[in-house]
Amino acid sequence: MAQNKQQEAQQEQVATTVSGVEEFFKKNQKWIEWALIALVVIIFGIFAYNRWVVTPARQEAQEQMYQAEQSFRNNDFETALNGDGNVLGFKDIIDSYGKRAGKSVYLYAGLCNLQLGNNEEAVSYLKKYSTKDKIMQGRAWCAMGDAYSNMQDYTSALNWYKKAAALEENAYTASYLFKAALVSEELGDKAGALKLYKEIEDKYPQTLEGYDIQKYISRIENQQ
Numbered sequence: 001m002a003q004n005k006q007q008e009a010q011q012e013q014v015a016t017t018v019s020g021v022e023e024f025f026k027k028n029q030k031w032i033e034w035a036l037i038a039l040v041v042i043i044f045g046i047f048a049y050n051r052w053v054v055t056p057a058r059q060e061a062q063e064q065m066y067q068a069e070q071s072f073r074n075n076d077f078e079t080a081l082n083g084d085g086n087v088l089g090f091k092d093i094i095d096s097y098g099k100r101a102g103k104s105v106y107l108y109a110g111l112c113n114l115q116l117g118n119n120e121e122a123v124s125y126l127k128k129y130s131t132k133d134k135i136m137q138g139r140a141w142c143a144m145g146d147a148y149s150n151m152q153d154y155t156s157a158l159n160w161y162k163k164a165a166a167l168e169e170n171a172y173t174a175s176y177l178f179k180a181a182l183v184s185e186e187l188g189d190k191a192g193a194l195k196l197y198k199e200i201e202d203k204y205p206q207t208l209e210g211y212d213i214q215k216y217i218s219r220i221e222n223q224q
Contacts, residue, residue: 064087064088064093064096064097064101065090065093065101065102065105067087067088068080068081068083068087068088068089068090068093068108069108071089072090072108072111072112075115077111077112077115077116078112078116080108080112081109081112081113081116089112090105090108090109090112091109093105094106094109094125103128103129103130103131104129104131106125106126106128106129107125107126107129107136107139107140109125110122110123110124110125110126110129110140110143110147111126111143113125114143114146114147114150117150119147119148119150119151120147120151122143122144122147123144123147123148126140126143126144126147127144134167134168134170135168135170135172137167138164138165138167138168138170138172138173138176139164139172141160141161141163141164141167142160142161142164142172142175142176142179144160145157145158145159145160145161145164145176145179145180145183146179148160149179149183154183154186154187155187157179157183158180158183158184158187161176161177161179161180161183162176162180164176165177165180169203171207173203173204174200174203174204174207174208174209174210175207175208175209177196177199177200177204177209178196178197178200178209178213180196181193181194181196181197181200181216184196185220190220190223193220194217194220194221197213197216197217197220198217200213201213201214201217
């Protein structure tokens with residue numbers, strides 16, 4: 001008997017809840033309809049914006065990138081960066097399209113500035129570049145180190161060289177370590193430089209840096 005009363009109470013509660021929901025929808029039917037219409041409009045707007053604005057802009061940016069990349073490969077860094085009046089350079093592509101051209105545009109712009117001696121601009125662009133490709137990320141960080149080294153900010157340069165070297169062992173690691181050792185010497189840290197030179201000797205003897213590393217090690221050891 002008690003169980004029947006409990007079931008009846010539960011049924012009444014469910015009926016009351018359903019009735020309340022139905023009443024809410026009746027009272028707010030117009031607002032709900034307008035909200036649904038607004039949601040559809042927003043979704044369509046996002047789709048339309050991506051379909052007719054973002055995608056064409058991305059394609060146009062990538063077409064512009066092709067000519068700039070060709071100039072870069074030909075070591076014409078001035079044209080690659082600033083264009084020639086007929087085609088856009090990386091700087092103009094960034095100004096016009098931003099990341100729609102792809103993140104590599106910041107790497108290209110940074111490297112061009114580095115080659116042209118515009119070290120602060122190089123750092124500014126390179127800081128905006130990021131990738132999951134560890135080799136390319138390491139190259140970008142090394143370029144950051146080069147820019148800081150050119151500005152004689154050896155502490156920052158050392159940080160970026162070491163960061164590049166620690167990212168992943170690959171064909172470029174020995175060069176990162178070598179540059180880190182050189183700036184360590186500039187900072188007067190001969191012990192730190194010696195440690196880096198010996199790391200090249202132990203781990204990367206077959207690299208270009210490894211072939212001549214003994215003379216750098218001997219030079220420091222003879223000074224001690």
